[in-house]
Structures are given as structure tokens and as C-alpha cells.
Amino acid sequence: MHSVSVKNVSLNFGAASVLKNMNLDVEEGEFIVLLGPSGCGKSTLLNCLAGLLELSEGQIFIKGKNVTWVEPSERGIGMVFQSYALYPQMTVRGNLSFGLKIAGLPKDEVDRRVARAAEILQIGPLLDRKPGALSGGQRQRVAIGRALVRDVDVFLFDEPLSNLDAKLRSELRVEIKRLHTRLNNTMVYVTHDQIEALTLADRIAVMKGGVIQQLADPQTIYNKPSNLFVAGFIGSPSMNFLSGKTIEGGRAFQFGDTRIDLAGYDGGAVLERDQAILGVRPEHISVSHEAPSGPSIPAVVEIDENLGADSLVWLMCGTKEICVRVPVEGRLPAGTQVHLALDIHKASLFDAKTEQRI
Amino acid sequence: MSEVKRPNPLFRNLTSKLAASPMIFIVLVVFVGSTMWTVASSFTGIKTLPIFTPQEFYDNWVGWDQYVRLWNTPRWITSITNLAIYGILYSGFAFVIGFLLAVLMDQKIRAEGVFRTIYLYPFALSFIVTGKVWAWVLNPAFGLEKTVRDMGWTSFSFDWLTNRDMAIYTVVIAGLWQGTGLVMALMLAGLRSIDDEIWRAARVDGIPKWRTYLQIVVPMMRPVMITIFVIVASGSVRVYDLVLALTQGGPGNSSQVPSMYIYEKLFVGALAQGTAASSVLLLATAIILIPWIIVEFGKKSRE
CATH class of the missing domain: 3.40.50.300 (P-loop containing nucleotide triphosphate hydrolases)
Known part of the structure; x- marks a missing residue:
């Protein structure tokens, strides 16, 4: 009952x-x-x-x-x-x-x-x-x-x-x-x-x-x-939404010129969709100075907000603003060129037309 | 670095002081000054011409004579009794009826604006018009009594207007007809200021609607109630033109009110007698208001 x-x-x-x-x-x-x-x-x-x-x-x-x-x-x-x-x-x-x-x-x-x-x-x-x-x-x-x-x-x-x-x-x-x-x-x-x-x-x-x-x-x-x-x-600051499309029969996501491998995505059948949105929370993105081995997106640091326990870094990736939550020790001066790696396992992929999670 | 002296406190906020000075002047001269003059002249024997110098007051001084004469005048006793009847009945019924109307209006009724206008409309009429209208309605020769008799109820009688014992109650009826709408409008505004969540909380608590009104909402409306009381009570002390238009103080002197007595004495050669009567009214009003002022404002300054 x-x-x-x-x-x-x-x-x-x-x-x-x-x-x-x-x-x-x-x-x-x-x-x-x-x-x-x-x-x-x-x-x-x-x-x-x-x-x-x-x-x-x-x-x-x-x-x-x-x-x-x-x-x-x-x-x-x-x-x-x-x-x-x-x-x-x-x-x-x-x-x-x-x-x-x-x-x-x-x-x-x-x-x-x-x-x-x-x-x-x-x-x-x-x-x-x-x-x-x-x-x-x-x-x-x-x-x-x-x-x-x-x-x-x-x-x-x-x-x-x-x-x-x-x-x-x-x-x-x-x-x-x-x-x-x-x-x-x-x-x-x-x-x-x-x-x-x-x-x-x-x-x-x-x-x-x-x-x-x-x-x-x-x-x-x-x-x-x-x-x-x-x-x-849900989430503050809110999730980063990257607009692009899924390619290679759903094995990868194309954001601008960057190919992001979708291996390990925790969801349904991705398929090939010409309008898709990849959502990643600020804490599921890592920042590194060197290009990592896996998929990564180049970006430029704009603002670094220190919150005490950790800090929020706002970056520009082309014309798209992305927010990343990093440990305080990893603080970055504005203008630094960095590479972003996404934790695909914790990301969410949405169909841009239906707005539903895939 | 040189030390700067504290500026003269007299000149601080000078513009505010200048702006307030006309009002202060008016209050002192018109209200306080005139009141003091009225009280002082009531202890003299002056007839028609006002006096101002101390010497004149000294020459005309008669002590309590005017008050002794006042309280030995049957017409004054009738007037003050009528004022008490009118004040108590008018204030009481205006409160109760106004509150009930406001509660009815508060039930989310259709065409509320129409009803509000209907109830408030009499307030837009002057007391003279109200008095004349009710004088016609209540006139046994061609008003309510005649209409009902013409309709077949030949023994019907409603002669309060011409009845010495009942005439003052017709003033109460006309006064209520005129003033209840205002009380309703003020009460309604008060009811509307109560947060809707109070009502919802009371419903969840299972408190019947009438108890919510009496035990929760009315106590919350206390400031509005006090304002209404002051308006209604001061209105009943002032009552003059309504009586004049409705009964002319009659039959005989049976529906006289103090303001008629005062008006008459002031302008027919018994100036000091008029100011004595005014002073009595002033004192009566003060006796009612001062305890309330002390309680209400004294409490606020302590909180």
C-alpha cells in the first residue's frame, strides 16, 4: 500500500x-x-x-x-x-x-x-x-x-x-x-x-x-x-552542454573539429544522430597542460574562481564557455592554453530534437 | 591636522526644520492655542465678543458658573444623553454590520466591485442629503408607513421620527446607512491583508471558519480596528448636520445633540456657555482617547 x-x-x-x-x-x-x-x-x-x-x-x-x-x-x-x-x-x-x-x-x-x-x-x-x-x-x-x-x-x-x-x-x-x-x-x-x-x-x-x-x-x-x-x-554551476553530432555509428561525438570517443558511455544505443548534445558536469572534466593520450579538447583559461575547498575555472573552447571544477592546487592564470579530458562514463548524451537522454 | 569643532546642533538638518516650521506654527496656534483659549473663556461671562488680553479675562472671570449652569440645563442633559445613545449604538452597529458585510464580501463572490460600490455609495452623500432622504422615508404621512398601509397592512405603524422617545434612533439608522459602507471597506482591506497561508493553516488544523475569523483573523486586524474605531467614534461626537436635516433636534428638544447646543450658544449671545460645553466634550473625548494612546504608543516605544 x-x-x-x-x-x-x-x-x-x-x-x-x-x-x-x-x-x-x-x-x-x-x-x-x-x-x-x-x-x-x-x-x-x-x-x-x-x-x-x-x-x-x-x-x-x-x-x-x-x-x-x-x-x-x-x-x-x-x-x-x-x-x-x-x-x-x-x-x-x-x-x-x-x-x-x-x-x-x-x-x-x-x-x-x-x-x-x-x-x-x-x-x-x-x-x-x-x-x-x-x-x-x-x-x-x-x-x-x-x-x-x-x-x-x-x-x-x-x-x-x-x-x-x-x-x-x-x-x-x-x-x-x-x-x-x-x-x-x-x-x-x-x-x-x-x-x-x-x-x-x-x-x-x-x-x-x-x-x-x-x-x-x-x-x-x-x-x-x-x-x-x-x-x-540540477547542479551548480550547471552542466556544460556541447552541441555536435554523433558519428561512426555512435562510437564517437564530434564537437567542432574535435572527435570525442564515446567508449564507456553509460546509456542506451547512441546511433548516428546529426544533432546531439553532450552534457558533462564541471567536476567530470580534468585539465592538463599537455595533450593527454585519450580524447581531449583544447581550451583557454578565462577566469579562475577560488571557492576555498576547490576552484571553478571558466574556459573558452572556441566560442563555447566551459566550466571546470578543479582542486585549489591546480589553479590556473588567465590565458593559459590547456587541454580538457572528459569522463565519458559520467557524461550524459542527449538527442537535440527530443531533448531526451540517450 | 587641526581639530574641527562640533557644529551648532541648532543648525543641523536646517532645511527639515524650516520645512516643518509652518506645520509647527499651525499646530501651536490653531490647535493648542485655540483649545486653550476656549477652555479659558469658558470661565468668563462673555456674551458675544471674544476677548484676548489677560486684563479682559480678569475683568470677566466667573469661575465655574458656566459649568454649573450647563449641567442644570435640561436641554444639555438631553443632548449629552442622546450623544451617548448615538455614539454607542452607531459605533457598535457600524462595527458589527461593517464586519459582517466585509466577511460576506470576502467569500470570493462574483461582482464584488458592484457590491462594494453599492455599500460604499451612501458615504459619498453629504449628511444633509442623507438626513433629508431618511426624513422623507420615515415621515409617517408619505414615507414607509404610508406605503405599507397602502399595500394593505392598515395597522402598520412606524412613527419613530415623530416620537419623542424614538427620534434619536432614526438618527442612528440614517447614520448607519451612511457610514457602514466605509467601515466595511476598511474592514475588507484589513481582511485582505491577512496572509492566505494563515487561512490554509487553519483549514489543515480543522478550525471552523467562524472561529478562524473570531479567534485568529480579528485579533490580527487590531491596528485596522483601532483606526476604524477612531474614525467612527470621532464621527459620532461630531454629529450635527445629520440631526439638523433629519429631525431638527425634535420633536421638541428630544433629539438634540451637544454640537447643536454649542453652535447655538456660540452665536446667540452666550459665547462662554458655548465654550464651556465645548470644553466638556473635549474632556470627554480626551478621557476616552488618552488611555488608549498611552497603552498603544507606550507599548510600541518599549518594544
């Missing part, structure tokens, strides 16, 4: 189609991240799961129960919002317990749940303060607590860390991961931040234009993006 199941869901706002025949199955205890640029429909899908938006078509199941027309509070979900959405006139305790009291839970049960949430999230000392007196990180903890006290199987997060500064964001990211390990609930998490997606997710659903482009574990998403959009969206 799937924890959350989305079947053929479509959503239209007037003529605009926001979700297009969406299917998604989330396993029990799975952490799934909906990732995509703004306007891709990820938050819309989450609101549909929560029951805050009515579907145009399709059905939604939570724990095997059809909840398509069930009120949000009856679906067995807890939700955390980007703006925290705390009730400002109530204390933290009030925020956590208000829903439970309305649901008619006995007082000792309410107290027990609030105490447990406060213990898990370490917000015990804040219980009698109002949200206005809390920092952003503390507020978001309280917001998570409000979902926690509901004692539900599925947590929905709507960009919960977007309003926090970088340091707090990484702290709370770890905290959410820890929470998931401890509670082992199903979590559906919406973000546009790929670092959050890659670090938190068991599986990532990359979305664009109301369609899931790829649904896979972070490693696969990163190493074997299913199409050009996913390849370009």
Missing part, C-alpha cells in the same frame, strides 16, 4: 493547465521532494494533496483511502508553510494546541502531545512566548510542531526554509532530516533549492510545466538526468 497516491490528477485554472495528468506514488516512510522552478506546479500539487485546492480531474489516496473530496483536517496530514503561518495572538502553546482543542481532544492528551513536540523540536522554553518574540528559525520549529502534534502519517512542507538566512537554512535542513529519521513519517517536501532536494530526498520529482520530468533518487537525478531540462536545472 502506498502512503500517498496521486492518480491521473489534472488541475486547470480557467484555460491554464497547472497540473497535467499527474501520477505519483509515495512509499510509506519515504521522503519525497518536489523540485522545480517557480510556476512548475510543485506547490499546487502539494496544496492538492492537502485538500486546499480542488482537483479538476483525478483521484488522491492517502494510506489507501480515497481522500479526493475529504476536508484537509480529515486527511491525516500536517502541513508546514513558507511564511510559518503561526497565529500571532496566541502563545506557542496556543498555536500547537488550538487545532487539537477544536478537535475535542481531552486536555491531558493535548498536553502530552504538546510536550512531546516541544521535546522533539527543543522548543520547551518557548512555549509561553508569542510568535512575534521568536526568531525565524524558532518560528519554523513551532510551525513544524503544529504539524507534529496532529500525530499524522504524512507531513507536507511548502518551501519551509525559503524565508530563513543561509546559516539557519542549513541547520534546519539537518533538523528536518533528523526528524524524518526519528519519526519515519512520509514526507512530501516542496522546494526550488536543489541542495535541499539532494540532501533530504529519498526520491526527487523534478517538475516543469505541470509535468514530472524525472522521478528518481538524488544520485540518479544528478548522474543520469532523463532530459536536458533536468540536466540543466
Whole structure:
């Protein structure tokens, strides 16, 4: 039985189609991240799961129960919002317990749940303060607590860390991961931040234009993006795309005048295609002063950015700009003539017409 | 390197000070000065001509006489009672009805702009027009009462306008008709300023809509509510032309309000009596407003 199941869901706002025949199955205890640029429909899908938006078509199941027309509070979900959405006139305790009291839970049960949430999230000392007196990180903890006290199987997060500064964001990211390990609930998490997606997710659903482009574990998403959009969206700096064609029955890739041997490519049948794109991540390119024995591309160093742990070198290869991630010791002055060797085993080849990975 | 002396603080931000000086002058002379003059002259026996010099004040000084006379005048007692009735009912109903209308308007209804215009339209009319219109509607001889009787309900009676005990309530009705739209518009703006995520969070929490309004949204609208209260309350203290057009203060003196009393005294040869009545109103307003100012602004400076 799937924890959350989305079947053929479509959503239209007037003529605009926001979700297009969406299917998604989330396993029990799975952490799934909906990732995509703004306007891709990820938050819309989450609101549909929560029951805050009515579907145009399709059905939604939570724990095997059809909840398509069930009120949000009856679906067995807890939700955390980007703006925290705390009730400002109530204390933290009030925020956590208000829903439970309305649901008619006995007082000792309410107290027990609030105490447990406060213990898990370490917000015990804040219980009698109002949200206005809390920092952003503390507020978001309280917001998570409000979902926690509901004692539900599925947590929905709507960009919960977007309003926090970088340091707090990484702290709370770890905290959410820890929470998931401890509670082992199903979590559906919406973000546009790929670092959050890659670090938190068991599986990532990359979305664009109301369609899931790829649904896979972070490693696969990163190493074997299913199409050009996913390849370009994931990774910072983004993947280098070399436009060219495949030759010799698919044994090699021609980029300008350079022949790149495709031996060891980890994918489907390459065949001969007159329009193809070779995608290589910055860390899968090595730089050398001497021409190496294997396939290599000549290039000129333009800018060298030191990031501390490693450095990003921007090179010009003819008119094409290429970014390479190199160890700090290998820093290069601008204007140096170098040779680039590609790790074909980790590269991705795309058909330029269909934009799909080969 | 030579040491430079700190510039004279009087000349710092000189342009800002110059720009603010006309306003400071107006506040001091018009508001503070006139208020002080009004209060001071209420302790004199002057009839028609205003006085300004200390010698004149000394010559005309009568102490608390004007106030003793004021509180022994039945017409003043009626006026102040009517003001209390009007102020409480008008403010209370304008708040409740305005809020309910705003909530109804907030339900994502069709043609919201049309309804908003309809409710706000009476506010565009002057009190004189409002008063005259309601005077016709409520006139038993050819208004509502006659219309209903002509339709067959011959025993129907609605004679508040000509009833000594009920006349002030017709002022409340006309005032509400005129002012509720504004309260609604302000409340609606307040409701719209509430983040949509609050509503969604409340739905996920299973909080019924009416409880979300009362226990979450209304407390969040506190600043808007205070602004509306000040507007509505000051409007009811000022009420004058509405009464004049609707009841002329009658029947008899039954729907008189303080501003009518003040106006009359000021210009019919009892100047000091008028300023005494004004001072009472000023004091009453201050008693209502000052605690709020202390609580509201005192809190902000501490935070």
C-alpha cells in the first residue's frame, strides 16, 4: 500500500493547465521532494494533496483511502508553510494546541502531545512566548510542531526554509532530516533549492510545466538526468552542454573539429544522430597542460574562481564557455592554453530534437 | 591636522526644520492655542465678543458658573444623553454590520466591485442629503408607513421620527446607512491583508471558519480596528448636520445633540456657555482617547 497516491490528477485554472495528468506514488516512510522552478506546479500539487485546492480531474489516496473530496483536517496530514503561518495572538502553546482543542481532544492528551513536540523540536522554553518574540528559525520549529502534534502519517512542507538566512537554512535542513529519521513519517517536501532536494530526498520529482520530468533518487537525478531540462536545472554551476553530432555509428561525438570517443558511455544505443548534445558536469572534466593520450579538447583559461575547498575555472573552447571544477592546487592564470579530458562514463548524451537522454 | 569643532546642533538638518516650521506654527496656534483659549473663556461671562488680553479675562472671570449652569440645563442633559445613545449604538452597529458585510464580501463572490460600490455609495452623500432622504422615508404621512398601509397592512405603524422617545434612533439608522459602507471597506482591506497561508493553516488544523475569523483573523486586524474605531467614534461626537436635516433636534428638544447646543450658544449671545460645553466634550473625548494612546504608543516605544 502506498502512503500517498496521486492518480491521473489534472488541475486547470480557467484555460491554464497547472497540473497535467499527474501520477505519483509515495512509499510509506519515504521522503519525497518536489523540485522545480517557480510556476512548475510543485506547490499546487502539494496544496492538492492537502485538500486546499480542488482537483479538476483525478483521484488522491492517502494510506489507501480515497481522500479526493475529504476536508484537509480529515486527511491525516500536517502541513508546514513558507511564511510559518503561526497565529500571532496566541502563545506557542496556543498555536500547537488550538487545532487539537477544536478537535475535542481531552486536555491531558493535548498536553502530552504538546510536550512531546516541544521535546522533539527543543522548543520547551518557548512555549509561553508569542510568535512575534521568536526568531525565524524558532518560528519554523513551532510551525513544524503544529504539524507534529496532529500525530499524522504524512507531513507536507511548502518551501519551509525559503524565508530563513543561509546559516539557519542549513541547520534546519539537518533538523528536518533528523526528524524524518526519528519519526519515519512520509514526507512530501516542496522546494526550488536543489541542495535541499539532494540532501533530504529519498526520491526527487523534478517538475516543469505541470509535468514530472524525472522521478528518481538524488544520485540518479544528478548522474543520469532523463532530459536536458533536468540536466540543466540540477547542479551548480550547471552542466556544460556541447552541441555536435554523433558519428561512426555512435562510437564517437564530434564537437567542432574535435572527435570525442564515446567508449564507456553509460546509456542506451547512441546511433548516428546529426544533432546531439553532450552534457558533462564541471567536476567530470580534468585539465592538463599537455595533450593527454585519450580524447581531449583544447581550451583557454578565462577566469579562475577560488571557492576555498576547490576552484571553478571558466574556459573558452572556441566560442563555447566551459566550466571546470578543479582542486585549489591546480589553479590556473588567465590565458593559459590547456587541454580538457572528459569522463565519458559520467557524461550524459542527449538527442537535440527530443531533448531526451540517450 | 587641526581639530574641527562640533557644529551648532541648532543648525543641523536646517532645511527639515524650516520645512516643518509652518506645520509647527499651525499646530501651536490653531490647535493648542485655540483649545486653550476656549477652555479659558469658558470661565468668563462673555456674551458675544471674544476677548484676548489677560486684563479682559480678569475683568470677566466667573469661575465655574458656566459649568454649573450647563449641567442644570435640561436641554444639555438631553443632548449629552442622546450623544451617548448615538455614539454607542452607531459605533457598535457600524462595527458589527461593517464586519459582517466585509466577511460576506470576502467569500470570493462574483461582482464584488458592484457590491462594494453599492455599500460604499451612501458615504459619498453629504449628511444633509442623507438626513433629508431618511426624513422623507420615515415621515409617517408619505414615507414607509404610508406605503405599507397602502399595500394593505392598515395597522402598520412606524412613527419613530415623530416620537419623542424614538427620534434619536432614526438618527442612528440614517447614520448607519451612511457610514457602514466605509467601515466595511476598511474592514475588507484589513481582511485582505491577512496572509492566505494563515487561512490554509487553519483549514489543515480543522478550525471552523467562524472561529478562524473570531479567534485568529480579528485579533490580527487590531491596528485596522483601532483606526476604524477612531474614525467612527470621532464621527459620532461630531454629529450635527445629520440631526439638523433629519429631525431638527425634535420633536421638541428630544433629539438634540451637544454640537447643536454649542453652535447655538456660540452665536446667540452666550459665547462662554458655548465654550464651556465645548470644553466638556473635549474632556470627554480626551478621557476616552488618552488611555488608549498611552497603552498603544507606550507599548510600541518599549518594544
